[in-house]
Amino acid sequence: MGNPATCYLNGELMALASARISPLDRGFLFGDGVYEVIPCYGGVPFRLDAHLRRLANSLAAIDLADPLSARGWTEVFEQVCRANGGGDQSLYLQVTRGCPERRTHEFPGRSEPTVFVMSSPLPAAGAFADGLHATLREDLRWARCDIKAVALLPNVLLRQEAIAAGADEAILHRDGQITEGAASTVFLVRDGELATPALHPGLLPGITREVILELAEQHGLPFRCRPIGLDELRSADEVWLSSATKEVAPVLRIDGDPVGNGSPGPVFAAMRGWFTRLREATARGRQP
Numbered sequence: 067m068g069n070p071a072t073c074y075l076n077g078e079l080m081a082l083a084s085a086r087i088s089p090l091d092r093g094f095l096f097g098d099g100v101y102e103v104i105p106c107y108g109g110v111p112f113r114l115d116a117h118l119r120r121l122a123n124s125l126a127a128i129d130l131a132d133p134l135s136a137r138g139w140t141e142v143f144e145q146v147c148r149a150n151g152g153g154d155q156s157l158y159l160q161v162t163r164g165c166p167e168r169r170t171h172e173f174p175g176r177s178e179p180t181v182f183v184m185s186s187p188l189p190a191a192g193a194f195a196d197g198l199h200a201t202l203r204e205d206l207r208w209a210r211c212d213i214k215a216v217a218l219l220p221n222v223l224l225r226q227e228a229i230a231a232g233a234d235e236a237i238l239h240r241d242g243q244i245t246e247g248a249a250s251t252v253f254l255v256r257d258g259e260l261a262t263p264a265l266h267p268g269l270l271p272g273i274t275r276e277v278i279l280e281l282a283e284q285h286g287l288p289f290r291c292r293p294i295g296l297d298e299l300r301s302a303d304e305v306w307l308s309s310a311t312k313e314v315a316p317v318l319r320i321d322g323d324p325v326g327n328g329s330p331g332p333v334f335a336a337m338r339g340w341f342t343r344l345r346e347a348t349a350r351g352r353q354p
């Protein structure tokens with residue numbers, strides 16, 4: 067095992083406990099930065115290309131140059147993962163617009179971005195497969211949730227409200243349509259068909275979402291990306307949440323009411339099996 071808390075900050079590997087940034091960092095002052103969370107199975111980053119593509123899109127959307135090449139990122143991830151003992155980990159990376167000398171809203175003329183990577187243990191395969199409870203709440207966030215921005219105050223408040231209500235996650239809606247979870251993508255199953263909201267600027271293009279849709283396609287499970295209304299969610303046969311750290315998890319209750327018969331459904335069980343096989347294949351070094 068390596069040091070369990072090694073991180074990368076601006077070109078150097080160091081102990082997380084001794085990593086320091088300036089209070090003038092624009093990530094700290096304004097939330098002016100973007101991030102990614104990448105699961106590593108058996109030390110192998112899962113869907114690395116897709117995560118780097120989404121990172122590039124987030125950076126382009128906030129007019130920040132990508133500080134590293136794909137190869138550069140890959141090397142940093144390998145180093146951080148190895149230093150933290152390899153195996154199953156969740157890599158977190160963040161890029162901010164750096165720390166200029168003065169706090170002004172407009173972009174600084176010149177400042178080096180702050181680049182930070184850390185990792186933490188990833189929950190075991192199927193750790194959330196027994197099911198989660200959700201609340202249904204109005205989506206209070208801004209109109210560019212397709213950017214994976216570090217400014218997550220609404221997500222934090224919505225998640226905390228869900229926890230205070232005895233649930234695990236908040237499912238969000240805007241103008242009568244489901245958008246996504248506070249930190250997850252939403253799926254439902256109705257009459258044997260899988261559905262998830264189509265991508266638009268009001269939600270994050272989840273990488274796990276992409277994987278689930280690919281698995282559905284490969285295994286002949288019908289699916290559609292389409293608007294999902296509130297009533298449809300409440301009366302669905304199955305509801306799932308997905309994310310890099312949760313994989314895919316069934317929602318058993320929404321605001322206390324059971325989803326379907328209140329236990330993980332058969333379509334979820336099939337998807338969970340396909341996902342676990344993919345995870346195991348990745349850990350063995352073959353990324354199908």
Ligand SMILES: Cc1ncc(COP(=O)(O)O)c(C=O)c1O
Binds near residue numbers: 271
């Ligand atoms: C708001 C939001 N939507 C969706 C997701 C799922 O994205 P991914 O599957 O890439 O983890 C996340 C992940 O954290 C998220 O924060």
